[in-house]
Amino acid sequence: MWKTLKQIGSVGVVTEARPPTDDELRLREDLQARILATLGRALCIRQVDAGSCNGCELEIHALNNAFYNIEGLGIRFVASPRHADLLLVTGPVARNMELALRRTYDATPAPKLVVAVGDCGATGGIFGCSYASAGAVANVIPVDVAVPGCPPSPNRILSGILTAITARQRR
């Protein structure tokens, strides 16, 4: 126990400032006002891997580490779409996952947001469309914000999530 406490004490707090939002990532914005009115900025996310190479998942995991500390912003990952306000979807959407993704979307209570993560989630990426791949997440379910990158950094993903839940900034 002493060693554990000593390690915790010697490391201290490493959490960094959150990244700014980025309106360039925004694809749709009809829902934001309703969601903001309902939720403020506290948010539950259901992550769905719809066919990724698992690279994006590594960076999504990083959001939970002490540096990005996503829970400190009132955002957490939940185990069921029924508990979720936002779906964080990586792609491309494998056609074997298309039905599961649609069902997950349908199981998420409205109003709901969708953030597509990664080059593949945003555009289909290197995999594109084929007999086995439906390409971008937006080809299957409505997407509010798309975050390109292969994989995008945790800060880019966080910026995309914050963009989705923040009203468009006045320029």
Place this chain on the structure above:
Amino acid sequence: MPMRKWLDRSQPLPGATGARAVEVAGHDWRQAALDLAAGGARLHALWTERHEAGAVCALYAGDDFLLLVALALPADETTYAGLTDLFPAANRMQRAAADLTGLRAQEPDSRPWLRHAAWPADFLPLAAGSANAPPVGELQADDYAFVRVTGDGVHEIPVGPVHAGIIEPGHFRFSVVGEKVLRLEERLGYVHKGIEQLFSRLSLLEGHRLAARVSGDSAVAYSWAYCQALEGLAGSRLPARAAYLRALALETERIANHLGDLGALGNDAGFAFGLAQLSRLKELWLRATEVALGSRYLLDYVVPGGVARDAQPELLAALASSARAIGAEVRVVRDIFDEHAGVRDRFVGTGIVTPELAAQLGLVGLAARASGAGRDLRADLPCEPYEALGVRKVVHNEGDVAARVAVRFDELAESIRLVASIAAELPSGSVRTEVATPPAGAMALGAVEGWRGPVIVALTAGDDGSIRRCHPHDPSWQNWPALEYAIIGNIVPDFPLINKSFNLSYSGHDL
């Protein structure tokens, strides 16, 4: 010894160290399998191709060789003798091959594996003349024939494909009595993205980018294996500095994944401290990697003929010192894990794969080294620069979660040592060389020990620098079935822990 007969008949195959190939016909296919099984060789991969006629390829691994046995099928023949009785891991590989090319093993289990309901059974993605996309109708849920367990009090728990965490999709069907698992049956293929068909639309000089994205957590291992095969085909000589930098990237990838997994294992045992500390160390490591090598994850670092960018000496020294600092902190965390009664209770004796079972199932990589099978391509069949670096293999015998944790901790320490010695001994010179266009029809093999186990890429050149066939093979193919055994008799809440202790790739397996 009959196994040697097949080696004597074989020819060297370009690419991976110790790779050889032998073409067989008719009964020799089964005879070779019988002799290799009797000689203790393991089935590493099995795939099929349809270029003009059909062919079936099995890659066997012994202690000092990788032997490709290729069976050329007569025209119009679409079946071959299966190998599941000798090598249980062949079952899913044969079923996947049947889904892709229509070449089918003569075995009772003919359930589709990668084909769910998204495309019709008569569409064969890898058969010559297959159009890119079949006609698309309304998507239906398909009805997979799981093996039913019946009896008093038995019930089923279906899990997935969408899982309750930040993980890849797959379906697990548990048959349980109370909390105890009687049987687990996996169903995979959900993230099948048509990678093998896509390869044949790329040029040889572009394929490494797709290879890196077969399984993103093993990007360096895949892109290196692909480039090793390509350079073997082209007869390129890799500059020494490039080989060292590839090894640096591969060990960097191993360190990042082991740090992440060990943290997650602590968390799955209810010890959030482990996740908090190790995910912090992983983040520090990714940042150091980005400074020294250009990106947090090295998806496009390994390129044909070398690596994408050189590393500055002072940045390499900083990377090595960052590795040593992380190593020192990991030792503190490991001591805490080892002394924590709750963590030990969850780890020790959980999810056991005995050495006998591991041998029977042909387990590979990290999981095999936790079950007494000390095989590691970096030490057994080293490519440049591993011979000079001298990798110390890690072996534990208990086969439980604790052993797989111990293998990771030990390999993490070894990789940190390797990073330091690469930074110190890095040869001077160029980091990239030209790669010539290889002749059509030539075949080569790439084999690299990734953090999860041996990653294999079999590459055949097409006309004018195109790819005729590329089959990437993940160690998860062999290890997924072992997970079904590891969980038997354990309780359902231990499944996430046992699953994480293997941490197998879905994407690398589903292709």
